[in-house]
Amino acid sequence: MLGLQWGDEGKGKIVDVLTPEYDQIARFQGGPNAGHSLEFNQIKHVLHTIPSGIFHADKTNIIGNGVVIDPILLKQEIAEAEELGADVRSNLIISDKASLILPTHRLLDAAYEAHKGKKKIGSTLKGIGPAYTDKVARCGLRVGDILSSDYENRYRMLIDHHTTLLNAYHGDAYTEDMEARWNDALEFLRSLKIMNTEYLVNKSLDNNKSLLAEGAQGTLLDIDYGSFPFVTSSNTVSAGVSTGLGLAPHRIGEVYGIFKAYCTRVGSGPFPTELFNEDGQKLRDEGHEYGATTGRPRRCGWLDMVALKYSIMLNGVTRLIMTKADVLDHFDTIKIATAYKTNTGITTEFPFDLNENVKPSFETLPGWNTSLNGIESDADFPQELKQYIEYIEKNTGVPVSIVSVGPNRKETIFLK
Secondary structure, three states: OEEOOOOOOOHHHHHHHHHHHOOEEEEOOEOOOOOEEEEEOOEEEEEOOOOOOOOOOOOEEEEOOOEEEOHHHHHHHHHHHHHOOOOHHHHEEEEOOOEEOOHHHHHHHHHHHHHHHHHOOOOOOOOHHHHHHHHHOOOOOEHHHHHOOOHHHHHHHHHHHHHHHHHHOOOOOOOHHHHHHHHHHHHHHHOOEEEOHHHHHHHHHHOOOOEEEEOOOOHHHOOOOOOOOOOOOOOOOOHHHHHHHOOOHHHOOOOEEEEEOOEEEOOOOOOOOEOOOHHHHHHHHHOOOEOOOOOOEOEEEOEEHHHHHHHHHHHOOOEEEEEOHHHHOOOOEEEEEEEEEEOOEEEOOOOOOOOOOOEEEEEEEEOOOOOOOOOOOHHHOOHHHHHHHHHHHHHHOOOEEEEEOOOOOOOEEEOO
16 A cells, blocks of 8 residues: 655555555665654554554554664654554564664764755655665664674774764754663664564465555655655555565556545645645645654645656556545535646646646536535435546546545545
């Protein structure tokens, strides 16, 4: 299951809703820059690294090798989940090949962004990018390293390397207090279940157990296929499941693609359908569009069919899930971008350079202009919402299987 836009599509809620149908829930990429919001039993909670199935006591939750982990934040996140009744220590398993985010990665993240000035990419400053950089450069630390007798030597070498970079970029210094918190978090991390999760997931599938892979961020933030350089540092597409969990491509079955009934984006980067008028602010207010991790206001715009079809193609999506339909409750008309106007003409393909010269071409559909609150069946959908869904299905060739009409678990409609 993955996002088809610029993240924040509502993946956490949908994973939580679908978890009862699966034996295992696994995160396969990203890090604590994710903010997966859950709402159930009068509880509102945001997960960052832990898979969104953690509040189901009989399910195994896995943090795969493609994830980058900040032990300090993970310790805090586990404590918060346990306060809400989750049995994290029993139900969470961590890959020994997952990469670690050191405090110096966070310092480097801030230093790099400051150095870019006006060209900064809008990083969450969680150290994600620098941690992935060290992974690719083959000098980073992995979870399994903290169990090694040679850990201290590897750690010191990496800290020395980071200190050299921080000095060059005039970044903040790594302090003794930071190191003390790091060491405390590592002791906690060592107490958790750590193993070769690639064997775990493959043996489980061999034994006919089911697995739901949970993506973070969204397709349009993919390091290869997103709006580069305003992207995240991992592969957010379905292919990332193979590299991030150790699963062969033929083992992937259904591909659930989640999208909002409109579009949002956090931070810098191109956004063709962005609205700067009253409609944009209305979407932000009605959708409570503020980052679950950062608190930053999200940029809002109409649904982008060019980008959506591109994401569906890349991921091989077999079922669509539309979230936040209720945010469009009070619009007389709704627009959908069906093509882009560029300097070279009209295109329905996602361009290499999604710059300010790319302008959307819209079609207008009637809005339903009525509340979806309390609806429990698609039979009760307003006719205009049915038309909106049919339009998306016809133009993508993929069925919409679920429509979310509110943040709570119960506000999830499975289409017949």
